[in-house]
Each structure stands twice: as structure tokens, then as C-alpha cells.
Amino acid sequence: MTNIPLDYETMRLVWWVLLGTLLIGFAIMDGYDLGVGALLPFVGRTDEERRVLINLVGPTWEGNQVWLILGGGAIFAAWPALYAASFSGFYLAMITILLALILRPVGFKFRGKVADPRWREAWDWALFVGGFVPALIAGVAVGNVLLGVPFGLDATLRPHYEGNFFGLLSPFALLAGLVSVSMCVAHGAAVIAARCEGPVAVRARRYGRAAAATTTVLFGLGGLWVAFGMDGYVVTSVQDAAAPSNPLAKTVATQAGAWILNYGRHPWMLIAPALGLFGPLLARHAMGRGASTTAILATSASIVGIVSTAGLSLFPFLLPSSIAPDTSLTVWDASSSHLTLFVMLVATVIFLPLILAYTTWVYRVMSGPVTPDSIGRNPNAY
Template sequence: MTNIPLDYETMRLIWWLLLGVLLIGFAIMDGFDLGIGTLLPFAAKTDEERRMLVNLIGPTWEGNQVWLILGGGAIFAAWPALYAVSFSGFYLAMIAILLALILRPVGFKFRSKVENTAWRSTWDWALFIGGFVPALIFGVAVGNVLLGVPFRFDNAMRIYYDGNFFGLLTPFALLCGLVSLTMLVAHGATVIVARVPGVVGERARSFGKIAALLSVVLFALAGVWLAFGINGYVVTSVQDVAGPSNPMLKTVTTGSGVWLENYTKHSWMLIAPVLGFAGMALSFIALHCRKGTLAFLCSSAGIFGIISTAGVSLFPFLLPSSVMPNASLTVWDASSSHLTLFIMLIATVIFLPLILLYTSWVYSVMRGPITKDSVDNTPNAY
């Protein structure tokens, strides 16, 4: 341990930040795929128009989804207790997301195999489900984290989850799901406006403006609800930030408005919600002015801000427990060992830049407008 250049506290904090980076990276990179899938039956009316949108995301969705795999892998390796509770407690929700995501590659591959209107329309709606369901459920999951999840430990530190799938669908969690959905629909619309000219881009622009405006309103409503209608969690004992990973070595209480305490203690954290509001609002303005690329950058900033708001509001909690608050998982008591975090950090420093470089190269190759002619003239088009 003494040969590790970074202390345990710093390593845990770095991995909390890296987890946020991976989740935000997924929301930005694969989020527009989900948004475009949700818009597919509405922004594109004819088979030719829908083929353009399918070919807009078809060549790159797999690479974008790597961010989700990286996020899941980071949770598994860096925060094993968080992985155990969340992936078991949210099991049915995760299955719903995975089944919806499976519809995407199947839809891309089979949609154009048969020249039949009913066949293609069925796969178009399958692609809609593949975008709509994950975009909604990811937000519902964040809402449940803010509410607290009904898990507990027994005397042998075995984890028990006392909830069920329908218990996740509370009004506040569904509101968070709508924030996620509108945010990603607006994000997807910016890509369509930037790369698909003509009537499809105009329809997407109209839907994107509505979604961006709704995301601002719903985000504000969620913030007010969180401040005055949701009990937050606070550690009331002294936590050893470099101590062993044992969640039961602390005491936790709940109270109204507690999730706002980080903003009063550290005013710089207000950057997160301000960026969330400003990014989505500026995305609305850019869409109104038909500036697709600028709108994409603004919506990316808005996504960064909205997800960061959830993260900094929760800190240091990773997953609060609603039935046994003392068992809540925090950054300081739910991580892997010091050595494990260090080895993973080295791997991340090596491979994350390679992923970013490869992603940049792919998008530079795939740049340019998507039109009927470009789809017809591409041998491997979907």
C-alpha cells in the first residue's frame, strides 16, 4: 500500500468522478441514438425518410453503447457493493432496458430485408421502443436513488432487497424519467437537424424544441420537489474516508431539504444545475435558429449539468437505503481495495484516451449530411 502514489481517499474520489464521466459519456454519446430512435416514427413519415434516420445511427450505435458497458464495468470493479445492490434490486428494470436495447440491432438488421410496409413499420416501432424505454427507465432509476432504495444488510453482511419493480414507479421517479426522456429526445433532435436536411430535419427541429423546453420545466419541477418534498440523507457520524469498505460503520439520518446541503456548503457546485438549465435552454434557442451543431453542443452541456446535479446532490452517497439508512452506500465505504482502484486507474488512463481517439476518428469518417441519395448509393446501407 505504501508504494501507491495516491492515498485511498483521493483514489475513491477519482473513481467517483470517473463513474460520473462514464455515465455522462453514455448519456451524450448513446443518448442521441436513444433520442433519434424515440423520434423515428414521428420525425420521419415515409420509408425513405425513416431509412435516413436508421442510417444516421446504424453505423455508430455499437461504439456509442461501449460507454454503457464501461460504466457497468466500473461499477462492478470499483464499487462492488453498489453493483450487487443495484443490479439485483433493479433486476427487472435492467431486463426491460436490455430487452429494449436488443431491439435496436435486430431492427437495424431486419428492417430492410423485406420490402413490405407492415414489416418495416413493425421494426420502426421496435426501434422506437429501443429508444423510448431505456431513456425513460434510466431516469426512473436516478429518481429512485434520490428517494432511497429499500435494501438492508443482515448480521452476516448479506444484502436483502425489499422492493419490487412496480415500487420503482413512484411519481417522483417517473418525473425524473420524463426529465431523462425529454433531455435525450432534444439531444437526438439536434443530431437530426445537424445532419439530415429537408423536411425530416424540420420535423425533428419542432419536436426537439418542445422536448428541450419540457426538459427545462421538468428539471425545475424535479428540483423544487427534491428541495421541499423529498427527504434526503446525511451522515451524522465521523466517517473514516480512508477506512475499510464497511457501510455499517456509520450512522445516517434523513431530513427535508438535505439534498441541498452540498450547495450551501460548496457554492461552486451550483455550476451543475445552472449548466443543466442553461444548456437545454440554449439548445432550444439554437434549434429555433436551425443551428444543429451548436444545439448539439448545448444539449451536451445540458446533459452534463443535469446528471452532475444528481451526482453532487447525492455526494458522498452512492445509493441510500430507505429501510436501513445506516446501510447506505457512500463513496468512502463501498469501494474496492486501494490496490484494485489504483490498477484500474492505470488501465483507464491507457485505454480511455484510445477510445476517445477511435470515436473521434469514426465520426470524422462518418461526417456529412444523410440524404436519400447517400443512402441509396451506400452498398452497406441499412
């Protein structure tokens, strides 16, 4: 252990930042895919227009899934207690997300196999489900984490979950889900407006401006709810950030407004909610002016702000427990060993730049407008 260059506390903090980075990467890279899917039946009015939208995301959506796999892998290896508690508690919700995501490759492949308009429209709505449902459920999951999840740990640290799928659909959780949907729709619309032409781009800007404004309003309502309408969690005992992981070695209490305490201690954190509030407004303005690149950067910034706000508000909690607060999981008591985190960090330092380089190259190759003419010249088009 003495040869590890970073101490245990720092290593845990680094992996908390990395987990947040992977989740933000997924929300930005795959978020626009989800947004395009949710917009497909509305922005595309004809079969040709819908083919344009499908071919906009078709070449890159599989690569964007890497961020989801990396996030799940990071939770499994770096935060095993979080993986066990969340993946068992949110099992049906995650299955719902996976089933919806499966509709995307199936829809891409099967839609064009039959020329019947009813066949293609059915797959168009399947692709809509594949975009709307994962965005909604992901937001609902974050909302439930802020509320506290009904799980506990026994003496051997085995988690037991006492909720059900429909119990996840509380008003605040649904509000968080709608924030996620509007965020992804605005991001997808910005990408459509940047890379498509004609009526498709015009409609995308119209829907995107509405989604951006909705994101700001819903995110603001959610912030007020968190600040004044719900209890948060605070650790009431001393936690040794360098001690071996043991979620049972602390005490936790609920407290009104606890989720905003971090912003008082560290005012620089207010950058995150500011991006979440004003990023969509900048995107709305940019889409109205036809400034496509600015709109994409603004929607990306809003995603960074919204996801970061959730993480910074919760810190140091990863998964608070609503039925047994003392068993809540925090950054300091739910991680893998010091050596495991170090070995994983070395692997991440090697492979994450490769993934970023490959992704950059793919997007550069696939850049440029997607039009009916470009689809006609491509024998591999959907």
C-alpha cells in the first residue's frame, strides 16, 4: 500500500469524479441519440425525412453505448456496494431501460425491410420508445436517489430492497424524469438542426427551443423542491475517509435542506446549477438564430450542469437509504480497496484517451450534413 502514489481518500475522490465524468459522457454522447429517437415521429413527417434522422444517429449510436458500459463497469469495480444495492433495487427499472434500448438496433435493421407504410410507422414509434423511455427512467432513478432509496444492509453487508417498481414513480421522481427527457430532446434537436437541412431542421429548431425552455423551468422547479420541499441526508458521526469500507460504521440523519449545504460550504459549486438553468436558455437563443454549433455546446453545457448538480448536492452520499439512513452508502465507505482503485485508475489512464481519440475520429469521419441525397449515395444507409 505504501507504494501507491495517491492516498486512499484521494483515490476515492478521484473515482467519484471519474464516475461522474462517465455518466456525463453517456448523457452527452448517447443523450442526443435518445433525443433524436424521441423526436423521430414529430420532426420527420415523411418516410424520407425519418430516414434522414435514422441515418443521423445510425453510424454512431453503438459507439456511444460505450459510455454506458464504462459507467456500469466503474460502479461494479470501484463501488461494489453501490452496484449491489442499486442494481438489485432498481432491477425492474434497469430491465425496462434495456428493453427500450434493444428496440433501437432492431428498429434500425427491420424498419427498411418492408415497404409497407404501416410497418415502418410501427418501427418509428418503437424507436420513439427506445429514445423516450430510457431518458425518462434514468431521470426517475436520479430523483429517487435524491429522495432516498428503501434499502438496508444486514450484518454481513448484504443489501435488501423493500420497494417496488411503481413506488419509484413518485411526483418528484417523475419531475426528475421529465427534466432528463427535455434535456435530451433539446440536445437531440440541436444536433438535428446542425446536420440536417430544410423542413427537418426547421422543425427541430422549433421543438428544440420548446424543450430547452422546458428544461430550464423543470430544472428550476426541481431545485426549489430539493431546497425547500424535501429532507436530505447528513452524516452525523466522524467518518475516516481513509478507513476500510464499512457502511455500518457511521450514523446518518435526515435534515430539511441538507442537499444544498454543500453550496454554502463551497460556493464554486454553484457553477453547476447555473449551467443547468442558463445553458438551455442559451441553446434556445442559439437555435432561434440558427447558430447550430453554439446550440450544441449550450445543450452539452446544460447536461454537464444538471448531472453535476445532482452529484454535488448528494456528496458524499452515493445512495442514501430512506428506511435505514445509517446504512446509506457514501464515497468514503462503499468503495473497493485502495489497491483495486489504483489498478483500475492505471487502466483508465491508458484506455480512456484511446476511447476519446477513437470517438473523435469517428465523429470527424461521419461529420457533414445528412440529406436524402447523401443517403441515396450510401449503399449502407438504413
